[in-house]
Amino acid sequence: MTPTTSPALATALAYHHAWTSHDLDTAMSYIADDITCDAPGARISGAQQYRGFLGRFMTQLTGIQTAAAFGDDTTAVLFYYPHTAATSDAPTAECFTVADGKITRSVLVFDRPSFAPPPDSRP
Amino acid sequence: MTPTTSPALATALAYHHAWTSHDLDTAMSYIADDITCDAPGARISGAQQYRGFLGRFMTQLTGIQTAAAFGDDTTAVLFYYPHTAATSDAPTAECFTVADGKITRSVLVFDRPSFAPPPDSRP
Numbered sequence: 001m002t003p004t005t006s007p008a009l010a011t012a013l014a015y016h017h018a019w020t021s022h023d024l025d026t027a028m029s030y031i032a033d034d035i036t037c038d039a040p041g042a043r044i045s046g047a048q049q050y051r052g053f054l055g056r057f058m059t060q061l062t063g064i065q066t067a068a069a070f071g072d073d074t075t076a077v078l079f080y081y082p083h084t085a086a087t088s089d090a091p092t093a094e095c096f097t098v099a100d101g102k103i104t105r106s107v108l109v110f111d112r113p114s115f116a117p118p119p120d121s122r123p
Numbered sequence: 124m125t126p127t128t129s130p131a132l133a134t135a136l137a138y139h140h141a142w143t144s145h146d147l148d149t150a151m152s153y154i155a156d157d158i159t160c161d162a163p164g165a166r167i168s169g170a171q172q173y174r175g176f177l178g179r180f181m182t183q184l185t186g187i188q189t190a191a192a193f194g195d196d197t198t199a200v201l202f203y204y205p206h207t208a209a210t211s212d213a214p215t216a217e218c219f220t221v222a223d224g225k226i227t228r229s230v231l232v233f234d235r236p237s238f239a240p241p242p243d244s245r246p
Contacts, residue, residue: 038214040234067230068200068218070193077191077200079218079230091161093216093232095191095202107190107202109216109232111163 008098009071015096015103016078020064024055032102039108060084067091074098090114131221132194138219138226139201143187147178155225162231183207190214197221213237 005013011030019027028051037044037053044053063083070077076096081089090111097105128136134153142150151174160167160176167176186206193200199219204212213234220228 038212040237068198070195070200072193075191077193077202077216079200079216079232091218091230091232093200093202093218095214095216107214109202109214109234111232111234113235114163 006071006073006076007101008074008076008096009069011098011101011103012071012076012078012094012096013069016066016069016080019054019058020061022058022061024051024058027054030101030103032099032104035104035106037106037108040110040112057082063088071096071098084115086115086117129194129196129199130224131197131199131219132192134221134224134226135194135199135201135217135219136192139189139192139203142177142181143184145181145184147174147181150177153224153226155222155227158227158229160229160231163233163235180205186211194219194221207238209238209240 015027015030018030028047031047031050033047035047035050037050039053044050061082061084065081065083066078067081068079074097076098078094079091081091092108092110095107096103138150138153141153151170154170154173156170158170158173160173162176167173184205184207188204189201190204191202197220199221201217203215205215215231215233218230219226
């Protein structure tokens with residue numbers, strides 16, 4: 001997506017490839033111990049809490065389409081479509097702050113209603 | 124945000140600056156007539172429909188904090204925090220496809236519940 005892969009983007013893509021391949025241990029090797037992550041309706045603090053959060057989402061993932069990936073020395077941004085039982089066309093964006101090859105901060109954006117199971121027909 | 128501003132990013136930033144300055148006419152000058160935009164819960168087709176959509180959101184905007192901006196020849200990504208009456212810390216991401224200085228496609232991501240007015244205390 002970019003002519004050269006920046007240091008932050010290389011880390012973000014390695015992390016992204018690992019978790020979307022359901023390799024939680026490798027994914028966590030790119031996460032700083034003191035990570036903070038802002039997700040819709042939640043703030044996650046620390047690698048242990050993050051591992052639980054990522055592990056839960058990973059179990060729902062059936063596929064992935066990555067749409068855009070950019071970065072510089074310290075920041076990387078990914079745009080992708082996670083495939084789940086509920087949807088495969090709802091986008092997700094992630095903005096990573098990277099230091100020394102580890103993700104220290106992540107801002108995760110998705111629309112929670114777009115990932116909810118379809119409503120049933122009961123009134 | 125990037126060492127050099129790519130063609131797509133230059134267009135996206137000019138558009139972004141215009142609409143966040145409440146200059147709808149200038150913002151629309153960067154929008155292709157046949158734009159398609161995927162927003163949470165909505166697909167917008169064509170410049171006329173897009174103008175209505177953007178105009179409605181613009182009236183709610185009280186400020187903006189832009190967090191990241193990247194691009195290449197054809198694609199640009201922005202991460203920002205729109206300030207509204209309801210929130211100033213809910214992120215929004217936008218992925219633009221640009222051709223000949225016009226935005227032909229936009230994928231807009233935000234979490235609708237994060238921008239909803241706070242629930243009142245009635246049961």
